[in-house]
Amino acid sequence: MDQTYILLLLLAPLAGFILNVFFGKKAGHNGAGYLATFAVFISFCVTLMYFLQINKTATPVQVNLFEWFSFGKVTVNMGILLDQLSLLWLMFVTGIGTLIHLYSVSYMHDDENRHKFFAYLNLFIFFMLLLVTGDNLLVMFIGWEGVGLCSYLLIGFWYKNQDYNDAAKKAFIMNRIGDLGFLIGMFIIAYLTKTLDYAQIPDAIKFKLSLLQEPQQMKFISALSIAALALFIGACGKSAQIPLYTWLPDAMAGPTPVSALIHAATMVTAGIFMVTRMHFLFDLAPNVQNVIAIVGAVTSIVAATIGLVQNDIKKVLAYSTVSQLGLMFLALGLGAYEVAVFHVITHAFFKACLFLGSGSVIHALHGEQDMRKMGALKKWMPITYITFLISSLAISGIPPFSGFFSKDEILMTAFHENKVLYVIGSVASIMTAFYMFRLLYLTFFKDFRGTEEQKHHLHESPALITFPLIVLAILAAIGGLISFPGASWLNQYLAPVLGAKEHGEHHLGTTEYALMAVAVIGGLIGIGIAYAKYLKKGEVPPADEEMTGLHKVLYHKYYIDEAYEFLFVKPINALSTFFRDTLETALSGFVYGFGKVTNAIGDQGRLLQNGSVGRYLFFFVMGMVAIVSYLFYNKIV
């Protein structure tokens, strides 16, 4: 029975994909979209069913579909595991997925390739489900690479523009760098524990450790640490952490629903999911945890600073996503997995809402993304505005919206563990508040700065677009309740997966309340600055060429892309050109050299063959003498 349901869960989006690929074009104007939405909705229903079930029974469901392949001493099954963690992820993947599909029906309604778009979206959902539900690392890897592929396809959806294709390619390759890390990590784990199943790895590690003496134990653990580090590199690629984050802002080239679904709510959190899944491994490797925490903190602050000055509405959101992901990794590095998961969920709500809101804006402005050419949209788009405001408040950490709870938990954890990281995280949060409200003010307030033509066409988006916005805004507003400080449903729910917490829940004391107050004040300060700058003074960010100093550096993202180009892409291309033009010719010449030498010998030998019979006779006689002397050599001497 479980098998049927799980197949339904997995195959519904896949069927949607296949149907859309083959028949999508014939399915009427919005047929493809509704079909895709329905497919995801089926998955959502199945998920909901299991979610309710596990809330009651608290026993995970595991199904083994078939044996995939084996290597070394490891046999890999196509196994599906529905436990608390994966069901939680499934809930918001399919839930938000359904909403975004619905949104896309309207958003993409006049694109000629929309059936492809929905096919890709469905494929993405399928791979995401596989990623989340797989019961071993390799099945997760299928999903891991699969979502990367869908991300590639969707970023480059408007394939006629080669810049978009470049962005898609960049995303795929950056992800693949991480994937190599993931592979190496898997290899190490498979080598050490002879299994890749999540359920068996901890036992195998324990068993191995019990067999080993003290010095070998250290060695074993350091090997596992390397595995953890390698996996983390994989997570860096997928979840856009330093140094592999540069693809995510570029990925905004894709249609906005894609940015909302893949590059904000679901795929980019796969790294966090994986680390949470493998928490037992990371727990064994404190050094790696430190690395994760530091990388997360640095990413959050770097991305936040870049986000301060971006003018493209989606770019701001993209850097905000990177920054928020950094905060989640900070939490992961500190061992507070459930906190990270909490933030993933709230983030999914409000960031999806923000992206969809920005999509609504862009839709209304017919593709304009530059905030310098927006403004005063509040008047025309009230629903978009309100949902956007709620989400902005949520991401800025203003109570009682969801972001407040989750972000506050992260900062609190950081405060207890490491003060420096706490300060960095807090600064990043203040910046977040600033740039989100900068975005809000520039887009929805003051006067409209676009063309008359655009102004004429301004309108609130249709219901298919506003409905998901409203649902997400509600969730963004109240989502924090699932882990209310002191009485966290989420922590209890996840306890079977993540184990009993040694540091437990934060005891709500004076320090904690003080910290909350600090966080709120910080958020308000950020909002205040934005208010003063953009609403009070009515500033508009300068045009590209007028930027100076730090502003310019930030606007150009610290020139990281250029640095990568200079450090990696250029040298490797130069090497390639060198190989192609010089080394290939040289090698080829070397081989031809054999022929040439033979030819030359032949040419010289030809001269010997001068046709003179007299000469031939000479050689003949000399040869005869030589042969005779050779035959009787030992006799003569």
Added chain:
Amino acid sequence: MSTVLIIFFILSAVTLATAFLTVFTKNPIHSAIYLVLCFFSVAGHYLLFNAQFLAVVHVIVYSGAIMILFLFTVMLMNLNKEDEVHKPRTTRLAAGIIFILTCLVLLAIFIQTKPIVGPYDDTGVDYQSIKVLGNVLLNEYMVPFEFASVLLLVGMIGAVLLSKREKTEKK
């Protein structure tokens, strides 16, 4: 020093001297005549061995047939002149060196191998009379003998064909 030995030395001297002269004389006709003499002295050697039949055949084939052919050819080509240009000096020197080398190598092999020679058998059995030779030739060497005849036939045809003027080339 027995008579036979003396005869041997005289014959040998004649053989070698005429052979040398054959090679050295400029006029081909003279060469041919020296060669005839050389062949006769070789025939003398055969007689010394008491191989009369062989000696006779030798004279007939070499001095008679082959040398006449040579002389005819020489005359046919009208080479009755000392107009041959010498080979370059280096070549001649090299030829000399190789001559000496060949001699030395062959002799050295012979001397160094220190063959155990003699005592010479004298079984008294007749082994080289025409009768015996005929028997051997036509029994034991029947097949080669026939082949030799075929060879001669082919040689004859070949010689005729080769020396015939080609008629087609005129066209």
Added chain:
Amino acid sequence: MGNVLNQIGIENYIFLCVILFSIGVFGVLYRRNAIIVFMSIEIMLNAVNLLFVAFSTYHQDAQGQVFVFFSMAVAAAEVAVGLAILVSIFRNLNSIDIDNLKNLKG
């Protein structure tokens, strides 16, 4: 009549034949006239024949002499064909100088 080699010794014949053979070789290398070269070849053949006969006597065996017959037959055929070739060469080139025969040049 006893074995003549008792009085002469096979070594002397070997020396003689070696020298005779070498003279033939020398002639082949030394002269440009193809006919003389041919004659030198005949000298070499004779040297070998002579040695055959000498050893035939040494072993008191007719086989050596039989071989001489064959080699004579071969020599006769060879001379016939060879001279015919020379004649046709002479017809074409008006010379039988072997240094002029360079058509084999590769």
Added chain:
Amino acid sequence: MDVSIVLILLFAGALLSFLSGDKWASKTALLTSVVALGASWLVLCKHNAKEVVGVSYLWSQKPNIHVALSGDGLSLAMLMLTTALLPLIILSTFGRNIQNAKSFYSLIMFMGFAMAGTFLALDGFVYYIFWELALIPIYFIALLWGSGEHKDRQRAVVKFFIYTFAGSLFMLAAFAYLYTKAGSFMWTDLAKLDLSKTEQIWIFLAFFAAYAIKIPLIPFHTWQAAVYEKAPTAGTMLLSGIMLKMGLYSILRWQLPIAPLAAKSFMVIFIWFGLAGVLYGSVVALRQKNLKKLLAYSSLAHVGLIAAGAYTLNKDGLSGAVLQMISHGFAIVGLFLAADIIIDRLQTREISEMGGIRSQAPKFTSMFMIMVLASVALPTTFNFVGEFTVLYSLFFKKVWFAIIGGLTIILGAYYMLKMFQNVMLGETNKKPFRDVSWSEGLTFSIIIAVTFFFGLYPKPINDLIAPSIHQIMFLIHSGPRLL
């Protein structure tokens, strides 16, 4: 019914295609190749039913030569690859205008015959004959039906012929030496030989000369790109899809079991040979201007990885190498088919002159995309299973090997996607582009089906080759040389 029937059918196919005349040659070839595929399928079924399908006839007492054909899993897997790819390759030429078709298809079938023979032969002498026999048809195919200036083509093809032939001569010498030792050419006898280490090293190197050129490993690859470019695409498919597998297969079948000591002592060097090919091929492919050359270099990178896997001498390396061989065979044929379609439609080989095809030919784009994804070893494609296993075997030896070999997943994605972007995407091409014809679509569909089926369920192949791999492993690692 044994494996020889497949060889006979293939040979008969060559004859029949020649006899059936230009008009019907392609159909005859397709039909006979499909029949051969069916026959090898039947043979495979028999093998799986534990029947002996190998044969051995005495050919000559002195020298001691047997016409021995192997019926073990490894050979049958390669046989299946050959007979499965042949109809696809023939199908891919449908709709093309081919001069003197009867000779063309006859040569293709003959090539299939020779390659199948190479995979099946268990007697070194017969193996060598088949090995060289395979060279002859491809020489003519590339020379007579190729493209480009006749002089350039001749230069490339003659170089290829002489180069590979020269390499093979070393192998012949090795076989001659082995014969003096064993008094037989039979694989079973040769593998039993107890050779000293020095002997093994020389024999190993002699085999290596033949295989490294055929596969090709760098720096012996210089014939490859030029020939792939000049040859007609069917020829390129034969070369890249099957023929270079001959070298890889032979490493497993001949080189390692006969000279295991040498393989063991120089393992690291030869793994580096393979890995260097991975890096070099990938890097060179990045900036190729010519589509077919780019695919040639990608092939260089992939076979480098396969060879590295084979030289790790562990079970994963060997079986991964076989899986990768088969998957690469299908993928590369698909890619070259795509390249051929583009070249046929646009009449150019320069990537810079392509682009903007996607909007004109959506079906073709999807199929090409899937082939590209298979080539970059996306999970659930067959290539992933092979590549993963090979990389694990490399990891088993040294972590660095796996990391360097793993760079292929990054660089491979880079050059393939770059190529795809420049060839397919962008503003709509000015030249009209016809979408795939039914024969091309069918070829693609079969390849895609195989790729995904074995990507998700490689067990049949794994089970098929496992006993052979086990046997080879035993021959390599067992101390006293007993069979």
